[in-house]
Amino acid sequence: MTFASISLEHKQQVLDELRVIKQQFAAKNWFPGTSGNLSMRVGDFDPEKFYFAITASGKDKSLSTPEDFLFVDRSGLVVETTSLKPSAETLIHCEIYRMTGCGAVFHVHTVFNNVISEWFGDQGAVPAQGIELIKAFNIWEENAPVSIPVLPNFAHIPSIAELVPDVLDERIPGILLRGHGIYAWGKNAFEAKKHLEAFEFIFEYLYHSMLLKNSVPPVNADGRRS
Ligand SMILES: CSCCC(=O)C(=O)COP(=O)(O)O
Numbered sequence: 646m647t648f649a650s651i652s653l654e655h656k657q658q659v660l661d662e663l664r665v666i667k668q669q670f671a672a673k674n675w676f677p678g679t680s681g682n683l684s685m686r687v688g689d690f691d692p693e694k695f696y697f698a699i700t701a702s703g704k705d706k707s708l709s710t711p712e713d714f715l716f717v718d719r720s721g722l723v724v725e726t727t728s729l730k731p732s733a734e735t736l737i738h739c740e741i742y743r744m745t746g747c748g749a750v751f752h753v754h755t756v757f758n759n760v761i762s763e764w765f766g767d768q769g770a771v772p773a774q775g776i777e778l779i780k781a782f783n784i785w786e787e788n789a790p791v792s793i794p795v796l797p798n799f800a801h802i803p804s805i806a807e808l809v810p811d812v813l814d815e816r817i818p819g820i821l822l823r824g825h826g827i828y829a830w831g832k833n834a835f836e837a838k839k840h841l842e843a844f845e846f847i848f849e850y851l852y853h854s855m856l857l858k859n860s861v862p863p864v865n866a867d868g869r870r871s
């Protein structure tokens with residue numbers, strides 16, 4: 646499969662889907678200060694040869710313009726004639742596609758994912774258990790414990806990308822970058838969005854529950870708080 650052999654109609658459908666998701670995430674304020682990037686694969690997956698659409702680097706992602714996305718190959722090289730630059734973090738997307746064969750990868754910076762990644766950064770993973778949204782990862786076992794990997798946030802993106810295979814857990818469709826943000830993926834855009842929303846719910850839950858634990862005295866045997 647070459648990039649040219651993928652139908653224009655399919656490419657346009659992917660761009661339309663990405664555009665809607667970008668607007669939905671922008672409405673949640675998930676792209677502060679031009680942060681974040683979104684991508685979706687076009688055509689079939691072959692670890693040696695695949696293509697995806699990705700957000701252009703440094704744009705205000707709350708706006709919708711004709712210059713928001715471009716297409717790259719498995720190495721992050723641009724495969725169309727354009728003056729746009731792909732996301733500075735394209736190589737992380739490439740590695741996630743290569744390792745998982747997924748169909749979409751979404752990355753956002755939020756206060757909750759940043760605080761939680763920092764809090765658990767030294768441990769290398771965020772533990773979570775007893776939160777219903779864990780089922781969004783298709784984990785249905787009762788009270789299942791999960792562990793969301795946290796990678797260091799090197800300025801040199803290839804150094805982050807090369808660590809991705811070491812921390813991938815096939816049950817957990819996401820990786821945090823410490824003090825930076827989350828990457829979540831899925832077999833298609835619907836699933837990647839579902840996973841991203843579940844991660845963000847979990848981070849917000851953990852943030853509030855840790856604060857509450859430290860600020861409210863525990864309940865005594867007589868049911869009162871001392
Ligand atoms: C302004 S945030 C720093 C870059 C970043 O982390 C990000 O997600 C956005 O980079 P891009 O090149 O995709 O615009």
Ligand SMILES: [Zn+2]
Pocket residue numbers: 680681682734752754825826
């Ligand atoms: Zn980022």
